[in-house]
Amino acid sequence: xxxxxxxxxxxxxxxxxxxxxxxxxxxxxxxxxxxxxxxxxxxxxxxxxxxxxxxxxxxxxxxxxxxxxxxxxxxxxxxxxxxxxxxxxxxxxxxxxxxxxxxxxxxxxxxxxxxxxxxxxxxxxxxxxxxxxxxxxxxxxxxxxxxxxxxxxxxxxxxxxxxxxxxxxxxxxxxxxxxxxxxxxxxxxxxxxxxxx
Ligand code: ITT
Numbered sequence: 001x002x003x004x005x006x007x008x009x010x011x012x013x014x015x016x017x018x019x020x021x022x023x024x025x026x027x028x029x030x031x032x033x034x035x036x037x038x039x040x041x042x043x044x045x046x047x048x049x050x051x052x053x054x055x056x057x058x059x060x061x062x063x064x065x066x067x068x069x070x071x072x073x074x075x076x077x078x079x080x081x082x083x084x085x086x087x088x089x090x091x092x093x094x095x096x097x098x099x100x101x102x103x104x105x106x107x108x109x110x111x112x113x114x115x116x117x118x119x120x121x122x123x124x125x126x127x128x129x130x131x132x133x134x135x136x137x138x139x140x141x142x143x144x145x146x147x148x149x150x151x152x153x154x155x156x157x158x159x160x161x162x163x164x165x166x167x168x169x170x171x172x173x174x175x176x177x178x179x180x181x182x183x184x185x186x187x188x189x190x191x192x193x194x195x196x197x
Pocket of ligand 1: 017018019020023043044045075076077078079092093094096097118151152153154155167179181
């Protein structure tokens with residue numbers, strides 16, 4: 001683990017494997033506030049098909065640890081839409097690449113039950129240690145049309161509970177303060193000093 005000193009502030013380096021720049025920006029912004037500098041390892045890792053994010057993340061962690069042999073984190077997330085019986089859920093990545101936000105809006109044409117939730121699992125592993133998983137959930141609904149240019153992925157169609165704006169219409173700090181990822185990360189950051197011992 002690298003320790004650096006910037007103007008008297010001690011910062012600690014953490015490695016994060018993801019191909020998704022949006023995730024990297026959100027996580028590095030939140031971790032920076034707690035003294036962690038995030039190294040971006042932009043490599044895809046194999047994601048086994050399972051019926052929950054938690055089941056997918058442990059083999060992913062073991063795969064990245066074998067290759068990078070250092071304390072390392074990954075993020076597995078998904079959008080679960082009630083009226084579509086949880087779809088796209090664990091298939092969120094593939095569905096985004098194929099039909100995207102427009103495809104989801106088409107599938108939901110005429111549907112009145114638009115409730116949905118985002119789930120995020122942050123997984124962490126260090127050499128010789130057991131994996132640690134922190135989960136965060138954000139409830140909300142799918143909008144009638146896309147709105148906003150910020151964020152990434154399904155952000156233009158997801159409206160957080162109690163909000164009238166989509167995630168693509170709020171900035172990173174605001175999204176982190178309410179989102180599935182922000183919540184998972186808050187739990188992870190609280191645990192991190194113990195995990196690094
Ligand atoms: P890595 O596995 O390399 O981290 P990925 O984009 O494939 O990147 P996931 O498997 O977790 O990541 O993908 C879930 C999908 O859900 C993907 O299309 C994301 O863009 C999307 N997604 C995840 N978190 C999101 C968020 O906070 N807002 C909007 N869309 C999100």
